[in-house]
Amino acid sequence: MPDELELKLTSTFTFDIESNISLIREILGHSVDLVQRDFIFHQEKQIRGVLFYTDGLIDKEEINKALKTLINCSDEILSSCIGDRMGDELTKNIKTYLLNNVSVNQSNKVQDAIDGILSGDTAIIIDRTEQVIILSSRGADARSIEEPQTEQVVRGPRDGFTENIRTNTALVRRRIRDPQFRVESMKIGKKSKTDVNIAYLKGTVKEGLVEEVKKRLARIEIDAVIDSGYIEELIEDAPFSPFTTVQSTERPDKVASYIFEGRVAIFVDNSPFVLTAPAYFWQFLQASDDYYSRYMSGTFFRLMRYIAFIISLTLPSLYVLLISFHQEMIPTPLALTIASGREVIPFPVLLEALIMEISFELMREAGLRMPKPVGQAVSIVGSLVIGQAAVQAGVVSPFMVIIVALTGIASFAIPNYGASFSIRLIRFPLLIASGTLGLLGFASMFTIIAIHALSLRSFGESYLAPATPFKPSDQKDFLIRMPWWRMDTNAQLAEGEQYRLGEHQVPSPPPKGVDKEGDKGQKPPEKKKSDNENNPPSSKQSLVKIRRKKRKWGKKDET
């Protein structure tokens, strides 16, 4: 049976309209959403025509307009066509006449027509020609652009990706009006035939990266791609690692900035999550807010997130190892306080920590899956049971509640959901190692994880860059976020132009006196400039010097 279908799909159309119709019907069957509209193309010459489209995927207006043009202009279209077999000539004419509507293609392959129908195009079959006209009439209903649910910002754009791939690419395109910005298309999924687009900035993208991405995408053989998560798992570098080496985001501004940094974005139809590669580990800790708010607050909040990362990774393990192995490391008054809280606890601290961690994860998961009104009930019950009742019943110590709560809050401060999840996963081996072997276990497990993370590559880039390998010019946007007027070089990943800023970008008020005159408009600007040159403020001069020096230092080696 599949062979038969295959055979039909690879065949070509004939000049006989009846057999063409039955061919399509045989392939697509009698689905209710497959619409067949018969029409008379030319009354006198008795030429029939048939439209095929899938209901719900098309824009009816578009089809009606095309149909009207087709019938009204049938004389003109047919004027140059003679004989029973009009073939190419006819379709070529139709194409030119329909062009004032939408994009039109022609093909005599059954496969093309079927693919078109199934993805929202309209197939127009005219009698006495073997060419089928494929009219682009896509217009499925889609969710409108909304604020991203998973990555919210206080300051910054509020638009998020939708399920429509074209909307998504447009959202990015609106931010990159560069002629070099390219979007290339692929289809993945034998049955789903999902559109996958690869977007990059030619000339800026890392050399060979696009080819590598295409190679990895082309390798995929799968029946269906429902979400970009499928693609992510099929192209990532470290499939056995808890770390994610491909970033997914809902924010078009993030994707645009990654593309400017020389990365590649992968759009997948029907998924509001766009993948970008290569990914560094640290970028999962960076939020778009860092860049949109002023650099001081941006840096501060970024540092807070690094602290949150350390807390969410190590805090429960450190607590467990201190309580069960290294009591001498706790300050005495604190040791007494902790001991008094643990006096009635029947479980060893490791078990207590595991119970609390797991119940916290349960609560989070339950709150997430439940409908919103029920979710609230879950969180109320959860916080009461875990926070209050468990302590009063003497099952967990109040200190453990604090530790788990702190860890939970810290893990929510990590802006990328996937990354926060992978950090939460690593926490468990660390916890068990430190609960069984103390500081020794913690240190060795941490070392193992560190070695593993160091060995990772994401599309040829070291995962822990720019920390190791150390990239001096990328430090501007790593632990701290330098002010924009200092971020003069492009990311090291990016090819092409080295500087992203012009010189003298540090804003400063005009020198005293000149400002007043300038306001009155009495002196022409040239005069003002010459004034400046004659008496340059010393601070400005030194600033220029510093900048020049810096440029020399930060020069990229040309390869």
Next chain:
Amino acid sequence: MKHKGIVFLLFTLSLLLTGCAGKRELNELAIVMAVGIDKGEEGNVRVTAQIPRPSDARGQTGAPSGQTGDAIWSVSAEGKTLFEAIRNLGRFSPRRIFWAHNFIIVINEEFAKTGIQDVIDFFTRNPELRMNTWVAVTPDKAVEVVTTITGLEVIPGEAVDKLLRYSAITSQAPRTTMRNLYSSYLSEGSDPVLTRVRLVEKGVSNEDPGKMNVKQVELAGAGVFKKDKLIGILEGDEVRGLIPFIERLESVILSVSCPNDKSENVSLELRHQNFKIIPGYEDGKPTFHVKLVTYSSIAEADCPISLKDKKQVDEMEKELEELLYNDIKKIVDKVKKDYHADILRLGEEFNNKYPSEWKQLKADWKERLQDAKIDIVVDAKIKNSVLLYNPTKSN
């Protein structure tokens, strides 16, 4: 990949094999806060450990326990050696005795007279014990000092710890830790001194405010050791001359008489000091030049004085200098004549400057010290009258 998986699995499972070896949780420990060492019967050592009961020592709100009994629980045991006595504590203690948080070791003077080498050895050899534990001697029974609940702190050990920590303002006792004791015991050029504490009935009773019958731990001078044996006691006021030699003289209050009215007093607070010992070597004899420069401020004046008046200030400075000179002189004389123990650490100073000469002298250093020339210079300066620049007087 399959191979890797097996290795990983084996590694993870091997963690379970440890069975949490060496694990002992915080609430399974008896955390010792203070130790007392007394002479026991028949030449035994008696060790008393003061252990807080966490739930009573800390008002625990969540857990259904606490506030039912005493904050501390003290156990006492004897043994032929210190370690045996400590092991014997285990007979009473349901929890493992844990030493790392110990605040203070109190040694009875009778015991100290027979030598404390075993104490020094045990408390420095054991990795669980900290070197910054306070060490003190007491004329009373160490058991009593350790178990007496003093007013403010719930745990007596903590009370004594804080007493010593913030004792700088009284300068009634040197503050000695295990580290000080150990280093001065090991060093050839010095002998140990230890803080001395005693129990006095100085606390005012809550029931009967007229009486002062509540026992309190008080700082009471220093115990002087020769090698590991207690040989003498310095009372509180004598310690003032000793303190500059071993730590810093800080924030001491001294009172001198008023320049214009000898019956009234002026209290001076020593704010800052500059203390130097310059060793010398003349004709095979060590000499020491001790120089103390202090800067003080007026803390309280019973008579109108102003720092503007140079004559008045000079007079007060002179009296203060004399006072400090006598303090130091007294202690130096005592060391030279009575103790024959170098608690001033002069040997170390000498060693630092004349290492090769030291090698010849160190064998009979204690005798050499007796006829060493030690001259003392005190320079006191009154610099500051704090907030009141002009004297307070009526009209």
